[in-house]
Amino acid sequence: MANLNAHGDRAGDGKPSPTSSRPTVHRPATVKDVAKLAGVSPMTVSRTIAGGQNVRPEIQALVLEAVQALGYHRNDNARRMRVNKGSGLVGVAITNLANPYYASFALGVEEVAAQHGVRIIIGSTGENTERERQLVADFLGRQVEGLVLVPAGGDSEHLQVQALGGTPLVLASRALEGVDADTVLVDDTGGAHAGTSALLKAGHRRIAYLGNAASVSTGHRRYAGFCRALEDYGVPLDPALVKRGQQDVEAAQISMTALLDLEDPPTAVFCANNRNTIGALKAIGARVQERGGIATGPAIVSFDDFELAELMPVPITIIDHDARQLGRESATLLFARMAPGGAIAATREIEMPTRLIVVRS
Amino acid sequence: MANLNAHGDRAGDGKPSPTSSRPTVHRPATVKDVAKLAGVSPMTVSRTIAGGQNVRPEIQALVLEAVQALGYHRNDNARRMRVNKGSGLVGVAITNLANPYYASFALGVEEVAAQHGVRIIIGSTGENTERERQLVADFLGRQVEGLVLVPAGGDSEHLQVQALGGTPLVLASRALEGVDADTVLVDDTGGAHAGTSALLKAGHRRIAYLGNAASVSTGHRRYAGFCRALEDYGVPLDPALVKRGQQDVEAAQISMTALLDLEDPPTAVFCANNRNTIGALKAIGARVQERGGIATGPAIVSFDDFELAELMPVPITIIDHDARQLGRESATLLFARMAPGGAIAATREIEMPTRLIVVRS
DNA sequence: CCCATCTTTGGTATCGTTACCAAACCCTAC
DNA sequence: GTAGGGTTTGGTAACGATACCAAAGATGGG
Structure with missing residues (x-):
């Protein structure tokens, strides 16, 4: 509507950059650019963008026109810095985004985060402690207000309250010795015990175990539940039927094929996770x-x-728990701790129940 | 090693904040805090963190000790602002992270991004144009250096070069009329045609169609391929066998159940995507x-x-394409455009081939 | 012993934004 | 006409970090 007095020069366009003469590298517009184009002060632009409190409507129109013309978007990083508001980000570090289990988990976190007007920033650790360390450092550098982590295990120096500079941390799915953080676990031992017991009750005596590494807490706990069930029924554990350490579908498939090729193959198999089941x-x-x-x-x-x-x-029994819910619970715990005064409370460990679903037996 | 002359007071601890007396809200440490604790200037801290060029080793030790003590992490947002480097972020907007297809896609983007030392920030649009608009605005506000988007369809004002302020955009999976952006598509029409032809060749004549909304380009293109194959074989299209618009597994299941309940049910079903197949x-x-x-x-x-x-x-034939590869291709296109001079080239549209896998027929 | 050179250190300004303050302006009412 | 109130506008400083410059300290050669 109002016509612009077009001194349409973007700051910095005039001087032929003395250092590198690289071409058009997309430099975003700033309040100053908008202000110059609209012929007002940066403050007026800022106020207009913020809602237009105490800015004459016709000036607002001018400003908004300039905003459109330049494709201006307020630099939220700079803004948050001045306003001393958090970054509006929480970091989510999972082992692998391609695993539907963790994808659902991430979605659960995102859901709760979105309710708090917070965005999530995701990284995959690939079960690698060093990558986890880098990822966490990067997240902290980006001023995340909280962290949700499915720990890879191993060294945990970088997860100490000290190292995190007080940024709240929630561990999900797996516990970690010597880290003082809220933790959301699944009832691994109980679930594994119940699932194995169901097999035993159905008469199975040669039961194989396919699971992930003993070093991560889920691997440890689920195996423990499996063993305890066998003990309860007085069934001896056949080491030849135990395969641990498969991280992906391919490895699990290979291990399972080996089990099927045994002279005396198992009549039932306990799969300690998603990837091993599929394999x-x-x-x-x-x-x-x-x-x-x-x-x-x-x-x-x-x-x-x-x-x-x-x-x-084949007959399937599922020890069910909702990954998305796990994500939600983790995020809820995190936001509780991020809230004013939340840092004081003692760390909590939540154990989510599992549910046995007999699909067909 | 070197002992700190502990004036261990964090700035702002002394004065009892006059405004709100909210308790311990975790304020991250800054260079100043570290400098004070180490008894050096902020510059020396900055230099030490940056690698220690021209800083005496014993001073470095002092600084690093203070860094440890405070759990300091350099504020990367502030840093990037001064250094005038990009944000090191690309925004990824997908319809739904819980859909394994898009999770894989996101993983592909993340892979390529990681190679460029760039982090991804993910948001779900839920097939909702308005949420998409907000998400894109948020991403731009966070100064993302590029955007990868699976468009929800509908109005596209917010995706015009103008509105994006020149931030590179890549559309993935779905085309969008009137948006001048690189696009990575799957050969929807060809794939659908091939898959449908396989059914027809096997003798099927009553073939149902389950797909997503006609308004998104995949829905449109796949349906077109389906129809063309029927025409090629001279088989008339029975409208009663066509169900479109199912967005999730539940809806697809309901539609499919209805088809099964027909007096003259189909002998084969073409499922236009993942969610519909599962349903x-x-x-x-x-x-x-x-x-x-x-x-x-x-x-x-x-x-x-x-x-x-x-x-x-049941017999299954799969029109296969790799979502992760789609993610990789999209990201590759994006980074090409983000590179110096990349903004100049004309926009490209890539169409990835599909592969027919007959699992059992 | 002093000047030249190099290393180490700190001060200042700046990135983009907004809180805060002060100035300019507009009204109304006496 | 002017004092008193509100509204509109712009200047300045600051968020946290660092580029740049200048000063101080160390080193060495004459």
Whole structure:
């Protein structure tokens, strides 16, 4: 509407940069640029953007026109710095975004974060402590207001309250010795015990175990629950049926194939997580196809639900828990601690219950 | 080692904040805090953190000790502002992080971003144009150096070069009319045509269609491919067999159940995406269970691969393409444009090929 | 012993934004 | 006409970090 007195020169356009003469590297517009174009002071621009309190409507129009013309967006980093508001970010470090389990988890965190008007910034550690350390450092450098972490395990120097400079931390899914932080776990031991017991009750005596590394707490705890159930039923543990340390589907499939190839193969398999379940099922599927589609194989107990479990050709029991809910709980704990006064309370450890779903037995 | 002359007071501790007397709200340490504690100037701290060029080793030790003591982490936002380096962030806006397809996609973007030392910041639009608009605005405010977006469709004012202030944008998976941006698509039409043709070649004549809304380009293009294949074989389209607009598994399952309940149900179903495939299979699975486990149902063609396809009780053909690769390609295009001089080139549209996998027919 | 050179250190200004203050302006009412 | 109130506007400083410059200290050669 109002026409601009176009001194349309962006600051810095005039002087032919003496250092590097690199071409058009997209420099975002600033309040000053807008102010110059609109013929007002930066403060007036700032006020207009902030809602226009005490700015004459016709001036606002001028400013907004300039904003449009330059494609200006307020630099939120600079703004937050001045206003001394937090960054509006929480860091989420998971092992692998491609694992649907952790993707759901991240979604749960995002949900709660969005409710608090906070954005999440995600990084994958790939189960690597060093990458985790870098990731956390980077997050802290970006002034995240809190951290949600699925710890890779190993050294935990970088997670001490001291090292975090007081930034709240929540550990999810896995516990970590010697780190004083809120933790949200799943009832790994109880769930594993219940799942294994279901197999035993159904009469199985040769039960294999497929799980992740003993070094991470879930691996440890789930294995413990598995063993305790066997003990309860007086069934001896056959070491040949225990495969631990598979991190991905391929490794799990290989381990499972080896189990199927045993002279005396297991009649049931306890899969300690999502990745191992899928791998085991793929191994069974390959066998099914070789044998001309006769749908059969050992019964499966899976720690973690997965899509289409009901369509599997073998009996499946699921130790279910909601990854998304785990994410929500973690985030809730985090925001509680980020709230004024939240830093004082003693750290909490929440254990989420599991639910046994017998898909088919 | 060197002992600190502990005037260990953090700035602002002394004066009892006159405004709000809120308790310990975690204020991160700054260079000044470190400098005071170490008894040196902020510059010396800055230099030490930056690598210690021209700082006496014993002073460095002092500084690092103070850094440890305070849990100091350099404020990267402030730093980047002064150094006039980009934010080291690219924004990724997808429809839903819980969809494994988009999670993989995000992972692909993250991979490439990590190679460039750039972090990604993720948000879900939930297929909602307004949320998309807000998300993009937020990202721009955070000074992202680039945007990767799976557009929700609808109005695209906020995606014009003008509105973005020149921040590079890559559209992924779906095209958008009237937006001048690099786009990475999948060969939707060709893939859908090939998949449908496979069904027709196998003798199917009553083929249903389950897909997402016609308003998004994938929905449009895949449907077009489907229709063209039918035409090629001279098979008339039965409107009763076409269900469009299902966004999630539940909706797809309901639609599929309706199809199964028809007097003259389809002998095959074309599922235009991941969510619809899973929903369709769940519907079939429910039917299978009702009928006492007799594994049978219509043949399925699925646009999008999914885990355990080989274990399904019905014949499955997959129109495969790698979401992660799609993410990688998108990110690669984005970084090309973010590079010096990259803004000049004409926008490109890449179409990734699909691959037909006959799991069982 | 002093000047030249190099290393070490600190002061100042700045990135983009806004809180705060002060000045200019507009009204109304006496 | 002017004092008193409100509204509108711009200047200045500061958030946390560092580029740049200048000063101080160390080193060495004559």
